[in-house]
Amino acid sequence: MTATTTSAPNAPAFEDAHRYDPAVIEPKWRAAWESAAIYRVDDDAPGPKWYSLTMYPYPSGVLHVGHWYAFAVPDVFARLQRMRGYNVMFPMGFDAFGLPAENAAIRNNIHPATWNVENIAAMRRQYDLMGAMIDWSREVNTSDPSYYQWNQWFFLRMLERGLAYRANGAVWWCPNDQTVLANEQVLEGNVCERCGAEVYKRDLEQWYFRITDYAQELLDELDALDWPERVKTMQRNWIGRSEGARLQFALETGDSLEVFTTRPDTVFGATFMVIAPEHPLVDRLTTDEQRSRVETYVARARTQSDIERQSTDEAKPKTGAFTGSFAINPVNDERIPVWIADYVLMTYGTGAIMAVPAHDERDFQFARAFDLPIRVVIQPDDVDPLYPATMEESYHGPGRMVNSGQFNGIAVPESIPQVIAWLDEQGRGKAEVIFRLRDWLISRQRYWGTPIPVVYCDACGMVPVPDSDLPVVLPLDAEFTPTGQSPLVHHAEFLTATCPTCGGAARRETDTMDTFMDSSWYWFRYTDPQNDTAPFDPARAAMWTPVDLYCGGIEHAILHLLYARFFTKVIRDLGMIDFGEPFTRLRNQGIILAAEGTKMSKSRGTQVGPDEIVAEHGADALRLHLMFLGPWEQGGPWNDRGITGMERFIRRAFLLVSESSTRELTGSAGNDTEAALRASIHRTIKRVTNDLEGFHFNTMIAALIEFTNELMKLKDEPVANTPVWREAMETLTLLMAPSTPYVAEEMWSRLGHPFSVHLQTWPVFDEALAVVATVEVPVQVNGKVRDKIVVPTGSPEAVLLDAARASGKVQEYLTGKSIVREIVVPDRLVNIVVK
RNA sequence: GCGGGCGUGGCGGAAUGGCAGACGCUACGGUCUUAAACAUCGUUGAGGGAAACCUCGUGCGGGUUCGAAUCCCGCCGCCCGCACCA
Numbered sequence: 041m042t043a044t045t046t047s048a049p050n051a052p053a054f055e056d057a058h059r060y061d062p063a064v065i066e067p068k069w070r071a072a073w074e075s076a077a078i079y080r081v082d083d084d085a086p087g088p089k090w091y092s093l094t095m096y097p098y099p100s101g102v103l104h105v106g107h108w109y110a111f112a113v114p115d116v117f118a119r120l121q122r123m124r125g126y127n128v129m130f131p132m133g134f135d136a137f138g139l140p141a142e143n144a145a146i147r148n149n150i151h152p153a154t155w156n157v158e159n160i161a162a163m164r165r166q167y168d169l170m171g172a173m174i175d176w177s178r179e180v181n182t183s184d185p186s187y188y189q190w191n192q193w194f195f196l197r198m199l200e201r202g203l204a205y206r207a208n209g210a211v212w213w214c215p216n217d218q219t220v221l222a223n224e225q226v227l228e229g230n231v232c233e234r235c236g237a238e239v240y241k242r243d244l245e246q247w248y249f250r251i252t253d254y255a256q257e258l259l260d261e262l263d264a265l266d267w268p269e270r271v272k273t274m275q276r277n278w279i280g281r282s283e284g285a286r287l288q289f290a291l292e293t294g295d296s297l298e299v300f301t302t303r304p305d306t307v308f309g310a311t312f313m314v315i316a317p318e319h320p321l322v323d324r325l326t327t328d329e330q331r332s333r334v335e336t337y338v339a340r341a342r343t344q345s346d347i348e349r350q351s352t353d354e355a356k357p358k359t360g361a362f363t364g365s366f367a368i369n370p371v372n373d374e375r376i377p378v379w380i381a382d383y384v385l386m387t388y389g390t391g392a393i394m395a396v397p398a399h400d401e402r403d404f405q406f407a408r409a410f411d412l413p414i415r416v417v418i419q420p421d422d423v424d425p426l427y428p429a430t431m432e433e434s435y436h437g438p439g440r441m442v443n444s445g446q447f448n449g450i451a452v453p454e455s456i457p458q459v460i461a462w463l464d465e466q467g468r469g470k471a472e473v474i475f476r477l478r479d480w481l482i483s484r485q486r487y488w489g490t491p492i493p494v495v496y497c498d499a500c501g502m503v504p505v506p507d508s509d510l511p512v513v514l515p516l517d518a519e520f521t522p523t524g525q526s527p528l529v530h531h532a533e534f535l536t537a538t539c540p541t542c543g544g545a546a547r548r549e550t551d552t553m554d555t556f557m558d559s560s561w562y563w564f565r566y567t568d569p570q571n572d573t574a575p576f577d578p579a580r581a582a583m584w585t586p587v588d589l590y591c592g593g594i595e596h597a598i599l600h601l602l603y604a605r606f607f608t609k610v611i612r613d614l615g616m617i618d619f620g621e622p623f624t625r626l627r628n629q630g631i632i633l634a635a636e637g638t639k640m641s642k643s644r645g646t647q648v649g650p651d652e653i654v655a656e657h658g659a660d661a662l663r664l665h666l667m668f669l670g671p672w673e674q675g676g677p678w679n680d681r682g683i684t685g686m687e688r689f690i691r692r693a694f695l696l697v698s699e700s701s702t703r704e705l706t707g708s709a710g711n712d713t714e715a716a717l718r719a720s721i722h723r724t725i726k727r728v729t730n731d732l733e734g735f736h737f738n739t740m741i742a743a744l745i746e747f748t749n750e751l752m753k754l755k756d757e758p759v760a761n762t763p764v765w766r767e768a769m770e771t772l773t774l775l776m777a778p779s780t781p782y783v784a785e786e787m788w789s790r791l792g793h794p795f796s797v798h799l800q801t802w803p804v805f806d807e808a809l810a811v812v813a814t815v816e817v818p819v820q821v822n823g824k825v826r827d828k829i830v831v832p833t834g835s836p837e838a839v840l841l842d843a844a845r846a847s848g849k850v851q852e853y854l855t856g857k858s859i860v861r862e863i864v865v866p867d868r869l870v871n872i873v874v875k
Numbered sequence: 876g877c878g879g880g881c882g883u884g885g886c887g888g889a890a891u892g893g894c895a896g897a898c899g900c901u902a903c904g905g906u907c908u909u910a911a912a913c914a915u916c917g918u919u920g921a922g923g924g925a926a927a928c929c930u931c932g933u934g935c936g937g938g939u940u941c942g943a944a945u946c947c948c949g950c951c952g953c954c955c956g957c958a959c960c961a
Contacts, residue, residue, distance in 0.1 A: 059913090270879065270956080277878080277957060284961080301961060314961095358959085383959045393961050402959050476960055597956085668899065670888055682887065685899045691914085739889070742898035749898090752915095818894045823942045825894055863941055869893045873941045 058698040060691045062658025065786045070168060072785075078796055081129050081175045083583060090126035091584050092118040093563050093623070095592030095600075096180070099134045099141070099159040103166040104640055104647045105666065105678060106632040112663045113629065113672055113737060114591040115172045119778035120732050122173070123802035129584055130173050131566035133180030134160050137188070138555035142488040146521055152488045153516055156183060166650060171659050171781040173798075178569045182558035183488070187565065189511030190575035191557050192493040194607075196504050197614055199494075203250045206502070209481060210318065210386075213242035241342050247483035247492060247551065251606045255279055255475040257620065258605055267626040268673075271597040278598050280476025285460045287469035289313060289367040289394065293324055297367055297378070300389035300474055303399065304463060305455035307371050308444040309417035310394035313378045314360065314406070316386040317341035325378055327364025334380060337361040341382045358383060358406040369394075370468040372445065381406060389474055397434065398426065404434035417443050418452060480603065482554045487520040487527040489552030497539035497546040506540050512548070526550045559600055560607035563587055563622065578616045590623035593631065601626070627735055630675020632666075637677045648678055660780035661687045667737035667779065686741075690783050693748050693776060696755060697769045697787040707761035712813065714764045720750060721764075721771050722810035725803045728775045737779075744775060771803050819844040820871040821853040829870075837864040844870040 073079060094114045097107060118130040136156045145152035160181065167174060180187055198204035215237060251258075259279045262272045284302035291297050297313065315321065317338045326334045337360070360381030367378050383402055384393055397407035397414040407414050414428035420439040441447045441455050450458060463469035483492060491512045493505035505512055515534045520527040528534050528550035539546040561575065567584040568576040586608075601623075608622040633639060634646035641647065653662050664686040670676055708714070724747040731740035751768060754760055769791060777784040777797045788797035815833050817840060818825045827849040831840060841864060844850055850872065857874035864870050 273879070274956060280960065282960070299961080303961085381959095383961095385960070388960045390961095395961090400961070402961075405959090474960090594955085668887085676887075679887075679900090682900045688914090689899085695914095738887090739898080742889075745898060816894090820894085820942075823893095828894080861941060863893090865893060869942090871893080871941055 058695050060694040060783065062660060062782065063655070066171070066654075066659055066782045069782050069785045070171065072795065073798075076795065078798060079130075079173045079175050080177060081131075082127070083580065085127040087125045087127040089584055090118075090121045090128045090589075091563075091587045092121065092128060092130045092589045093566075093587045093591070094130075094132075095590070095596060096133045096135050096559070096562065097163065098138070099136050099156045099163060100144075101159050101642070102162055102649055104632075104649055105653070105662070106640060107166075108170055108650055108662065109632045109666045109672075109675070110591070110593065110629050111167065111172060112170050113667060114589070115170070116663070116667070116737065116778045117589065117732065117735070118173055119781065119798065120802065122798070123774070123777065123800060125801065128173075129178075129566065130175070131178045131180075131563075132167065132172075132174045132176065133178075133562060133566065134163075134182065135555065135559055135562075136160070136181050136183035137489045137558055139486065139488070141183075142486060142520065145488075151516065152520075153183065156181070169650065169654055169659055170663065173781075178566045180562055180565050180569055182555075182562065185511045185513050186572065188490040188514075188558070190561075190565070191490040191553060192505070192510050192512060193507065193575060194561065194610075195493060195553070195557075196507065196510075198249060198610065199504055201613075203253065203610060204247060204482075205250065206245050206247055208243040209246045209248075210241045211244050211246070213240060213244070215239070238343075246481050248479040248481055249606070251480045251603070252475060252477055254606055254609050255281070255477050256473075257609060258477075258602065261605075261621055265621060265626070266624060268628055271594070271601065271626065271628065274597045275602060278477065278602065281473060282475070283471075283473050285463060285469050286390070286472040287370065287394065287463065289370060291321075291325065291367050291378070292365060292375075295321060295324065297321065297392050298390045299392050299394045300472060301394060303396065303456070304469065305441060305444075305447070305450075305452065305459045306396040306399045306417050307369070307394060307459065307463075308441075308447075309396040309398050309415045310369055310376060311397060311407070311413045311415055312376050312395045313367050313392065314381045314384045314395050314403075315363075315378060315392040316384045317380055317382055318386040319380070319391045321392075322363070322380060325363040325365040330362055330364035334361045334363060337380060358402070358409045360406065360410065362410075370463075370466070377412070379406075379410070387478065388476065398428065398431070399434050399436060401434045401436075404431075415443060417441060418455075421451075480554075480556075480606070482557060483551040484554055485526040485550075486552055487514075487518060489555060490514070490557060491528070491534075492549045492551050492553060494549045495537040495539060495546040496549070497542060497544055499544055500539055500541045500546075503539055503541050503546065509540070514552070528552075556599060556603050560603045561611065564611070564617075576616075581617055585617065586619055586621060587623045588625060590626045591629060592626075594628040597628075627673070629672050632669075632675055633677045635678055640678070648680075653680065653683070657683050657687050658690070658782070660690055660783050664689070664741055664779060668741045670738055672735055672737055689741075689745050689748060690780060692752055693744075693772055694783055694787060696748065696751055697773060698790050699755070700760065700765060700769055701790045701792065703761060705761055705763055705766045707758060709757065709759035709762050713757075713759050714762055716812065717754065717759055717764050717768060718809055719812050720747065721768050722805045722807075723812075725771060725775065725805035726807075726810055729802070729805065732778070741779065744772070744779075747772065747775075773797060774800055774803050815867050817844075817867065818869055819847060819850050820869065821850060822873055823871060826850050826853055833867060835866065837866065840864050840866070840870050844872065 092114060094111055115130065118128050122128040134156070141152040141156055145155050148155065164176070182188060195204055259276060259281055262275055265272065282302050284300055285304040287299050287301065287304065287307065289297045289299065297315070299313070322334070322338060358381060360379045363378045363380060365378045366375045368374070369376055383406070384391065395403040395406065397403040397412065398416045399418055404414070406412070414431065416426045416428060418435065418439040419425050419442045420435065420437055426435055438452050441450045447455065447459060460469070460471045464471070491514055493510060493512045495503050495505060497503055515531050518527045518531045518534070535548050535550065537546045537548045564576045564581050564585060567580040571577060604622050609620045611617055612620045634641070636646065638646065650662060661683055665683040668682065668686060724743055727743035728740050731737070731743060751772070759765060773784050773787040773791060774797065777800070781798065784797050789795065811833055813833060814830050816828050816830050819827045819829055827847040829843045829847060831843055841862060854872070854874060859872060860875050861873040862870070
């Protein structure tokens, strides 16, 4: 106490009053915002709606600065929109189901529900600390039955429409733990990460969503979205559309083997066929003398992990086995052998291919490895013809069809539709489009997720739980520590059910839903979070959605964003909304790394939390620092070196406003001086506004700092006692409000305005007022700057040229030379070319 | 292998055809202070020069242009995505 009251002899007492102290002002305004509920979102508030969404976090514990990076920056944008007159929704929730909570709970011997409650409380406090504009009354917690019952409701709607189905799928199985494993849980050598037992692929019944029904639409509608090109490309590749044809090859066994090809025009060059080791016809096609070889090969393929099998190491040779059977090429009735090889995937196309070694790289390698015939059916124009014996690689370029009967001479690519038309006519094939995208496997043999709302009755089979019985509540008293089996299997009370159809005894489904289910529609729930009769009221969704701006990490470029798009289309088809794309505009922030450039890690202790930094520098300074690190999309290693610069800036801005608020600002300083300051005000408004709109937060702050530095130079000049100065102070405060909400509120209050700066209107720049009276223009001779001239803004070319030629320094470089050309860019540059 | 992105001072970065290095950090020097902190003023790409200034300089090599960090061609390096997709 004594230290602050005893000020230094010649330090005026008022200086203490102008001291910036975030430890005092931040809690003060945080409390004021809360008690005035200024961030409460009202559906009926005036102004067009703006839905600003940020990917909700996992309740993993405490926040680190990366969370602030992801959340405080969109908060700045949401605040801008609000000041610009929009009715802004900026909600918050927690993605509370899933493996991390379950694993952490097991590790810490605490129930995942308890773990979540504790974490959410801690995180909520830290989000408030950053001064984010969150309306907590709309908070969503996906592990709450009031939320996940609607997952179940959507599931039932999908089941009714055939969009949800059960099917067998090959999944990794650990015979010791008696459980399926994720691909990531299978270690090298195909052993279980938990018990070390050897694992294998097993066909198990799983639940799927028919996302492939929407493949074409998911692809087409990407084009119109204002999303990063990178994300759109990743989704396009993931969906993986291929145009081609489906062909039937007759087999000598009497079966028909279907293949898909993008090059039906090379069918005359098919000299053998290959089917995947998992193909259903393997057994029937294998002859007795080949059986032992085939069985060995298939068994080996089965135990290989996907990673090994799909690796494309150049060195990795093609492997395979001959079935002993032959197929008939439908175009020329040739008898060609059928092989089995793991380079053909059961999960793509039909799981079988016609091999055209002359024109497919993989088929070529296989043919060379097993000494199978190669036939050229496309010959390049104007280049040496291809000969099977001497080819070193397959040929994919342009050319004309050869060895292809009536098609000889037809050029690629017109060859493709012509061959398809003929195949169709002959009933041997037809045009087809296939996708790489597979249906979404949504069932998990895990505890901490939404129970799948169906029961199994001995009499009626699988029966959906009626809507009136929802939610199917996840029992909190289940034994969830790992026993190798789905925990709900051992929960008698949960397991026992009554069949809704016949009233007989039934067994409940014990699988839970993939957590991505929760995040596939959560933003609709924010529009109507308390609704207990529907997931949301369509009228409220119509008011708020689609989301205008969605911010989040690039790591969700495919899965979450694809599922969310799929779900939106399903919800549209249920008649609840009338659009199919959830997020109009998407922006990805970069990742904040640890100082060493590695990922921030809790276990390695490289995580940096916001609390200490806020205590030392204030939340406003941390917000600015994160924005100023570089382009938001870029991310980068964390460092706290620059934060002092942000603190200095805030202190100066605060000092300027605070000091001038005690002065009478009725003086005058001459028209030119006042106009110059006003021009500076308007140029700053323009820069800050444009930079914010373009997500250039780092340069936005640079503009604010430059403006403040300029004002610092003027603060003891006469202009600092004029009404324009007051304008400068108010503009600075308003422009800072989105980025530094706390100190801006304090500045606004010191300027004598009523609470709150965050309810004010964003300043608008006037292009005419932003114009400066004179500009300095560089004068070049042969592209090198030799002098600078000062001319009135907007001077015509002739004036610039005269001034340039009149410069003594320029003259020196002109003497003895002749002028070849003169280039004038008004207000920018003069270049005199001499020889 | 295919696709995308990036390469600028001691550091983070700015400038997307027109004065390279805005803005910030760091470092050094000055002012204020009994001192420190805070603040404040100045210098801070390299080389040369007493100075005015001059020369060089945006990964490397070429090109287009009056003019290139920016556009084009060829390399080198780093990062990200996909990866036997028929």
